[in-house]
Amino acid sequence: MASSNRSLVSPTTNPQLEAALREKLRRRNEVGGSLGELEPLAIRIGLMQNTLRPSFSEPQLLVFAADHGIAVDGIRDTHGRTTHETVRLLLRRQLPLTVFAHTQQLELTVVDCGMAESLPPHERLLVRKIAHATRNARAAAAMSLEQAHAGMRAGMEIGDKLRGNCTLMAGVGVGAHESAAMVLSRMTDTPVRDLIVSGPHMDKDELAHLMMVLQAAQVRHRDVVDPIEVLAAFGGFEVAVMVGVMLMAASKRHLLMVDGVPACAALMLAARIAQPVTDYCMFCRSHSHLGLDQALNLFHASALLELGMESTDGTGATLAWPMVRSAAALLTEVDEGEGAESAPVDAGADKGTAPPSPFGEALY
Numbered sequence: 001m002a003s004s005n006r007s008l009v010s011p012t013t014n015p016q017l018e019a020a021l022r023e024k025l026r027r028r029n030e031v032g033g034s035l036g037e038l039e040p041l042a043i044r045i046g047l048m049q050n051t052l053r054p055s056f057s058e059p060q061l062l063v064f065a066a067d068h069g070i071a072v073d074g075i076r077d078t079h080g081r082t083t084h085e086t087v088r089l090l091l092r093r094q095l096p097l098t099v100f101a102h103t104q105q106l107e108l109t110v111v112d113c114g115m116a117e118s119l120p121p122h123e124r125l126l127v128r129k130i131a132h133a134t135r136n137a138r139a140a141a142a143m144s145l146e147q148a149h150a151g152m153r154a155g156m157e158i159g160d161k162l163r164g165n166c167t168l169m170a171g172v173g174v175g176a177h178e179s180a181a182m183v184l185s186r187m188t189d190t191p192v193r194d195l196i197v198s199g200p201h202m203d204k205d206e207l208a209h210l211m212m213v214l215q216a217a218q219v220r221h222r223d224v225v226d227p228i229e230v231l232a233a234f235g236g237f238e239v240a241v242m243v244g245v246m247l248m249a250a251s252k253r254h255l256l257m258v259d260g261v262p263a264c265a266a267l268m269l270a271a272r273i274a275q276p277v278t279d280y281c282m283f284c285r286s287h288s289h290l291g292l293d294q295a296l297n298l299f300h301a302s303a304l305l306e307l308g309m310e311s312t313d314g315t316g317a318t319l320a321w322p323m324v325r326s327a328a329a330l331l332t333e334v335d336e337g338e339g340a341e342s343a344p345v346d347a348g349a350d351k352g353t354a355p356p357s358p359f360g361e362a363l364y
Contacts, residue, residue, distance in 0.1 A: 009250045009274040012047040021046045024331060041282075041304075041327040048255055048280050049165070054328045056255070058164025059321065061106040062245065063090060063097075063314050064238035064262075066114035067133035068175030069142060073213045075175045078287075078310075083173040084117045086312065091122050096311055097286075100318035106168065111158065113151065114237030115173070128154040130237045134179075137217040141233050142179065148232040148240050155244020159252075162245075166255040168321065169245065170286075170314030171238040171262030180265035181291060182214055182234035187227065187268050188298050192218065195261065195291040227272040235265065242266035243273075250277040257320065259284040260313030264295040282324065284316040285309075 021043045029035075045054045067083050068075075077086070089095045090110050093102065101108045111126045112119065116133040119125060130151050134142040143151075159167075171180070181195035192214050197207060221233040231240055243266045246256055250270075258267055258281050270277045278299065285292055285303040287310045296302060304320040 009276045011276040012279040014047055020052055038327050042330045045328045046331055048253055053332050055332050056166045056325055056328055059106050059166040060162055060164055061101050061108045061168040062111055064111045064113050064171045064242050066173045066236045066238040067116040068179050068236050069134045069136035071175035072136055075178055077174045083115050086172050091124055097315040104318055104321050113241045137234050143232050145232050148228055151237050151240025152244040155241040156248045159245040159248025167249050168257040168317040169242055169263050170259040176236055176262045179234055179236045180262040183230055183265040184268055186230045194294045198289045227269050231269055238262055239266045243270045246270040246277055247274055250280040256281045257284055257317045259286055259317040261292055261295050284320045286311045286313050286315040
């Protein structure tokens with residue numbers, strides 16, 4: 001990608017504002033005491049929104065669903081469900097993720113990026129199907145370059161129309177983790193085994209089978225290194241669409257809460273297009289998979305909460321959301337006598353006004 005594309009997402013670095021945020025928290029500490037890790041979290045949020053008084057509105061939870069051709073080689077979902085079944089449970093509010101989202105007043109939307117089956121219309125289902133599942137990456141490229149670009153454009157359209165200024169993101173689908181692991185492996189020269197091993201007690205036969213399948217796919221596409229070509233070779237439609245959403249949302253200074261390996265793969269690709277996108281991300285986890293540990297390590301990051309769950313990606317993000325909202329409240333709830341000094345420092349344009357949508361012309 002041309003270097004000019006990287007300027008389309010603004011870095012959050014602002015030493016003057018950061019100093020003012022730290023001073024504001026220091027004054028709070030004189031009265032209420034230190035709040036530990038909540039304070040750097042608050043500072044990051046202030047820098048993202050470019051203000052001393054950050055606030056959130058209409059938070060969105062987006063779950064991106066797609067099927068993967070590589071699943072025909074015997075790859076199974078951790079919970080033994082098909083992608084179609086998982087999405088039906090999400091739409092019926094029968095998973096913990098949906099319970100927590102409802103409790104936290106997060107608006108849930110499931111995005112059909114490429115499920116093999118089609119579901120009836122539903123108020124919480126957004127259909128942006130690129131195709132009915134990707135191809136098997138062991139036999140051919142998972143998708144064409146045209147499909148990869150189409151997925152990113154669909155994501156940019158979604159990101160451009162997002163309400164609010166915070167988006168929680170996760171990808172689901174049989175084979176989604178393995179597909180994303182191959183993307184991350186190729187993008188970062190990380191052994192794919194490190195990204196798929198679930199833990200010390202993982203069944204050896206299962207691990208050996210996964211390694212056989214994924215290494216065969218990697219060998220078939222061994223010369224692919226360009227980020228979009230890597231996405232096309234290994235990735236899922238849900239990853240492609242998430243890339244577009246991340247780029248567009250970050251261009252509008254939205255907070256992105258990234259949950260799971262597919263979302264990490266999308267972020268790695270988005271960062272190759274516009275590196276500052278990572279400034280707007282916080283990481284969450286919904287299970288103890290060691291491969292996710294490695295994915296987070298690639299960003300030198302850790303999850304906001306470590307709860308020992310084994311649940312659907314996105315669940316951890318819903319539980320971390322109250323903490324994020326509380327961190328912003330540290331700066332937003334104005335103390336008595338604290339008024340004019342809480343105005344934005346060098347904030348530029350009003351943060352409620354989104355900048356133009358730049359990516360359509362720049363990338364396509």
